[in-house]
Each structure stands twice: as C-alpha cells, then as structure tokens.
Amino acid sequence: MLELRRSHRPLIMGQSGAVASNHPFATQAGLDALRAGGNAADAAVAVAITLGVAEPMMSGLGGDGFYNLWLAAEGRGRVYNGSGSAPAAADPARYAGSGMPPDGAGAASTPGSLGALAAMHAAHGRLPWASLFRTAIALAAEGLPVTQNYRRYAKMSLGRLRKDALATATYLHEGDVPAVGHLIRQIALARTLEEVAHGGYEAFYRGALARRLAAATQGRGGIIAEADLAGFEAEMQAPVGITYRGYDILQTPPNSMGFVLLQELKIVERFDLASLGHNSADAIHIQVEAKKRAFRDRERYATDPRFAEVPLEHILSETHADAMADDIDLHRASEVPLTLPAPNEGNTTYFCIVDAEGNAVSAIQSINNPFGSGVVAGETGILLNNRMTTWHLGSHPNALKPGKRVRHTMNAPMILKDGKPWGVVGTPGADNQVQVNLQAITALIDFNLDPQAVVEAPRWFSSQPGQEANWPHGGNDALTIEEDVGEATLARLTAKGHHLQRQGHIEGTCSLECIRVLENGVRAAGSDPRRDGWAGAY
Numbered sequence: 001m002l003e004l005r006r007s008h009r010p011l012i013m014g015q016s017g018a019v020a021s022n023h024p025f026a027t028q029a030g031l032d033a034l035r036a037g038g039n040a041a042d043a044a045v046a047v048a049i050t051l052g053v054a055e056p057m058m059s060g061l062g063g064d065g066f067y068n069l070w071l072a073a074e075g076r077g078r079v080y081n082g083s084g085s086a087p088a089a090a091d092p093a094r095y096a097g098s099g100m101p102p103d104g105a106g107a108a109s110t111p112g113s114l115g116a117l118a119a120m121h122a123a124h125g126r127l128p129w130a131s132l133f134r135t136a137i138a139l140a141a142e143g144l145p146v147t148q149n150y151r152r153y154a155k156m157s158l159g160r161l162r163k164d165a166l167a168t169a170t171y172l173h174e175g176d177v178p179a180v181g182h183l184i185r186q187i188a189l190a191r192t193l194e195e196v197a198h199g200g201y202e203a204f205y206r207g208a209l210a211r212r213l214a215a216a217t218q219g220r221g222g223i224i225a226e227a228d229l230a231g232f233e234a235e236m237q238a239p240v241g242i243t244y245r246g247y248d249i250l251q252t253p254p255n256s257m258g259f260v261l262l263q264e265l266k267i268v269e270r271f272d273l274a275s276l277g278h279n280s281a282d283a284i285h286i287q288v289e290a291k292k293r294a295f296r297d298r299e300r301y302a303t304d305p306r307f308a309e310v311p312l313e314h315i316l317s318e319t320h321a322d323a324m325a326d327d328i329d330l331h332r333a334s335e336v337p338l339t340l341p342a343p344n345e346g347n348t349t350y351f352c353i354v355d356a357e358g359n360a361v362s363a364i365q366s367i368n369n370p371f372g373s374g375v376v377a378g379e380t381g382i383l384l385n386n387r388m389t390t391w392h393l394g395s396h397p398n399a400l401k402p403g404k405r406v407r408h409t410m411n412a413p414m415i416l417k418d419g420k421p422w423g424v425v426g427t428p429g430a431d432n433q434v435q436v437n438l439q440a441i442t443a444l445i446d447f448n449l450d451p452q453a454v455v456e457a458p459r460w461f462s463s464q465p466g467q468e469a470n471w472p473h474g475g476n477d478a479l480t481i482e483e484d485v486g487e488a489t490l491a492r493l494t495a496k497g498h499h500l501q502r503q504g505h506i507e508g509t510c511s512l513e514c515i516r517v518l519e520n521g522v523r524a525a526g527s528d529p530r531r532d533g534w535a536g537a538y
Helices: 024-035 040-054 113-124 129-142 148-156 165-171 187-206 208-219 226-230 258-268 281-301 318-326 430-445 451-456 487-495
Strands: 012-014 018-021 064-071 076-082 235-237 240-244 247-251 347-354 360-368 414-417 420-426 460-462 479-482 500-503 513-517 523-527 534-537
Touching: 012 018, 012 534, 018 024, 018 040, 018 513, 018 523, 024 040, 024 129, 024 347, 024 534, 040 064, 040 113, 040 129, 040 187, 040 347, 040 360, 064 113, 064 247, 064 414, 076 113, 113 129, 113 187, 129 187, 187 208, 187 226, 208 226, 240 258, 247 258, 258 281, 258 318, 258 430, 281 318, 281 430, 281 460, 281 487, 347 420, 347 513, 360 420, 414 430, 420 430, 420 451, 430 451, 430 460, 430 513, 451 513, 451 523, 479 487, 487 500
Parallel strands: 479 500
Antiparallel strands: 012 523, 018 347, 018 534, 064 076, 064 360, 076 235, 240 247, 247 414, 347 360, 414 420, 420 513, 460 479, 513 523, 523 534
C-alpha cells in the first residue's frame, strides 16, 4: 500500500493510459494520441514535438533526445538515441585560445531528436506520422500563452535572445520579457512542422528543408553542413540495467550518463534506507556520498562508446559497489574531488508514458542552455542548440572530435517488476538529473511514496571540488537543499560536515514527472509543480 502523504496537487489515475510532461499542451497531445488508438510510441512523438513548441527554451527540432521504450508484447526494451554528432568542421584547433562559444550559431551541433523519434515511430508506431503533429502546428501558428515559468527563462536569457533579430521577434515582446498570457506565435516553425509532418525524416535531414537549415546556420557563422545532416542516423540501442532490491532499473546507455544513476543505486543498496526514514539526515548523507563516488567514475569513463570503451561491467559490478560503499563514513561527509571540471547542460525537458497494453516510454530532450544558442535558423523557425559548449577541449574522455557524440547528462530511467513496467520517472536538470532521479527511485521503492508525493518531496543537489556549480544553485563542495526537509535534518547534516546552501522551493531546474503502475493495473501519475508540468490519465 502506498504511504499516505499530503500533496499540493492530486494524484492522477486512470485504467487505460497515463502521460506526464512538463507542459499541459504536450500531455494533452499524448493523451489524444492514446485515445485515437495509438500506442506509447505514437504518444511519445506527439508529446515530444508539442514540447518543442510549448517549451521552446528547453527542446525542439534543433536539439537532441533519448527515448527509452518498453515493448510489452516482446518483453524487452529499446533505446532510440537521438544525440547528434559534432559536425565534420568541429576541429578542436579552431577553438584554441578563444574556447568554445557559449551561444550563437557557432555553438550548435547536429540536431538528432527528430531522427530518433522518426526511427521509433517507423518501427513501433500505429498512427499516421502527420497526425501526431497537429497540436504542435496549431500551437505554433495560433500562439503559446506565456506562463510564469516561460517568463523566468526569458528573463534569464534576455542577453542571448537580443543578439538575434528573429529570436527577439519570436520569443520576446518589444524586445523584453513578455507578460503572462502574451501569445508567442512561431509562424515560421509552424510551416516547418507542416513540412516535416508531410515529408517526414527525409525532409529534415536530406531534403530542401535540410539545405535551408544548413545554409541559415552557416550564414550566421555556424558549422553544421548539409553533409552533417544527411549523414545523421539515430542509433537503436539496448538499455543498460541493474537490479535494485528486486526491481529491474533500465537506463539509457552511453553516451548518456544513465549508468551513473545505476552506480548510485548499487552503492545505496548496501544500506537499509527504509529503516532510516525518508529524507532523514542519515538517508540523505548516504545518497550524497554515493553520488560523489559515482561522479568520480563519470569523469574517468563517460564518453561516446564508439570512440572509447566505457567499462560498464566494472563500474556496475558488485565488488566495485562494495568498495564504494565501504568507503563511506556514515558520520562524516567526505571530499571526493573530480579529476576535471564537468560541463553542464542545464535546460531540458522530460516526459513519460504508459499505454493500455503496458508499453512505456521514458524520454528526455534538450537544446542545452535556455533557448539554446539563441539563434533562429532563418525562415525555418528552428531554434538551434548550443550543445558544442559541453565538450572538453583538453585531454578527457569527453574530448571533442568531429563525428563524435558528446557526453550527455540526459538520462531516462524505467523501473520494471516481474518483467513489466512498474514505474517510469525522470527529470531535467543537468548534473542534478541523476541525483534527483536517485531520490525519486528510492522514494518509490524504499519509502513507498505515491508519484505526486515523490515529485513534490523536498530535494537536494550535491556539488564537489572540480565540478562546475550545479547551475543555478550551489557551488563546489556544496549541498544545496530545500529547507522543507526540516531544521533538525539540516542541523544533523551540518554536524556531519556538509556545507549546506539552504533554499526555499527550488524552481525550474529539476521538474520530475512520474507514473506508477499499481498492482491492480491502475496508472497513477504525478507532475512537479516546480515548472509547468501536468499529468493526465484515462
């Protein structure tokens, strides 16, 4: 039985299907696809494309994505990796001295999310591809009402957006942050979505649209060429996984850092969290210390496995987890420095779906920083990513090479019980993703919280020496934590040596979405109030 916890939003439940995403329009698009006879793969396309319009600061056609799909009839998972490779012209020598540009078209790499969605739909979808674009096209043409969350990110990105006339005209109002309710009309993007809806994957990567996209990017100083787009192919991968207290946890494989979450879980499994109490000082301490050690391995190994081996067998082994757990002092916070600084990708969006047949999708997509590069690629209306900023330019497993996929903090977990989806959960939030996902999965399994209680629970983020600040919260060797955990817990963490950065409600950076399949088959869904998220079921 789920533990009774008070939440600000109701737990949403239905017998047939559930969708939880970071925007109500996207959630509704997914539910519409399911009600029309589509499956989780169809709904995922509808949600993903709509999110690119409803949250232009987070994702879109110009970005990347990972889509972790469970196929109920086959009893297996498939990951569609839509992370684009560095363009052929991305020679590290061109950035010597000046470094990687933080914004502008020169910061954009080959977009991959649409390719992954198309591959997933071609293999598993039922509904016509074009039908899944209707909500997104209408929203782009008729106007997206501005929310407080949109205003927060527009204010944060004013300098970036004002550098580009098309971005200014599209995402601001008279050059400033638009008011709540102002309609953001993305007319050029609506035309492009129509083109992709009817021309499919080929139109975007190899057709006239691809030529216009490459020309517009290069015209603004970017390096994406037609050949980069034409050469892109999404990769279908097997998920990586572990067992945690009898549950199977499936994750997106490298170049995603989903394995870091799995390693964290392997370490904390050595401790009886349930006996310590949810969000107790001792339970938080163990999870923070596990995170520190997993992030050290992240710096040692995380890369594109096509260019170097990622030794998952060692990283996720029982003996390695035993050694990491034995290294934790239950009474004192440790300093576990990273070998090299780690770049962040701070603005992302996550969604999850479970359909009537037991198919499920855990999905995450991003254009990297808020509003990506800040550049709209001409008449295409596509907002370009600034993914190039997450490469290392020195000696590092994540060192830049043309054709290589960058290391992604994006990860999309799924929980199975007895070979069927039991929980689907995830969050955006750069380096904080695998930390918040750790808290969510332990809350579901160890503490039996319902999905809405999980997403509303107070949370923490850890930084450590050598790691960039967990933007926009925290700094090196800091534990950023919401004060709702209680004064007694905060005092005990301080006594253990944690350097606390106390926060009220942390807005925006991590916004969990969660679906649980209850023992009687009911789909129960929760959505984080920290952003514009919404859960729906029927």
